[in-house]
Amino acid sequence: VAADIFYANGFTAGTTREIASRVGLTQPTLYHYVGKKEDLLREIALRVDAEMSDALERGLASSDQPREQLTAVLTEFTEAVIRNQKLFAVYYKEQHLLAPEVRKQVAEHERAFVRRTAQVVRALQRDGTLPAGTSATVVTEAMIGMASWTYHWYRPEGRVGAREIARVFLQLLHLNPKRH
């Protein structure tokens, strides 16, 4: 509910009164169990952090083949962003308002996501699956960008779901699972 309200009006304009009333709590009860507005933003960032880590770990663990690992990481991550669109949107928009230690921790995990995905990309550049002779980091950020950007344009009421969107991304990258 906090992500809902921060998503609609921004963190600054959102109030714990509104959040408390939407979940049927009094403001003091909300304060008691969760804390102040900044604590809600921290919780949102930590949820995004956990979703990113899960997508990465599940994707890497899904196979010992780099091609399958990369397609799994991208699929898991695309689905995570779409499933938690408002959490990711609020995190991407408001991360400068996080307490410095939380901000640093989540940003460091984001960089680790890129770094570890880039290792898989590098393996696929070596075996000719992906174009070689270009920065693996730029290739990785391009792929992550496709997925992350869904926070901006995806409409839940649209006709295309998360799994189909992930499939289109892989197809565009010529990484779609082989059919034969």
Place this chain on the structure above:
Amino acid sequence: VAADIFYANGFTAGTTREIASRVGLTQPTLYHYVGKKEDLLREIALRVDAEMSDALERGLASSDQPREQLTAVLTEFTEAVIRNQKLFAVYYKEQHLLAPEVRKQVAEHERAFVRRTAQVVRALQRDGTLPAGTSATVVTEAMIGMASWTYHWYRPEGRVGAREIARVFLQLLHLNPKRH
């Protein structure tokens, strides 16, 4: 300078005092020539709007061949986001704080950018250059996502420049200019 300061600390924490002092003006002079903080945010949004339109129009006018049009639009747009990284970042993060009429106008132009690029994508799906049987809008947003997301990760002090990044995107999409 305003984009600089809003980028570093967010729109809410940024002050016109800080902006005025950075450009060597008094606060009343800044108010007189530009207006209040909200007017600076509007100016930022309108600059982003103009950069988007320019990238689209220049890209479409560059050729009568859809493949060249699409590569030109993507290259121009990637370079525009990177060249104006802070303006785009502030717009993407703070657009909910714009006055409703400005917000609507720029958002409508953003949608037009997607719609007109999707027409070119559709032509390339018909001629087999891009995978058919998938939503042209999703394909378009995937490409725009690669470019837009540079607002989040690009570092001007890094080794890879805007033109090279755009080239990597096109290569990944198998749209790189033919060499023979």
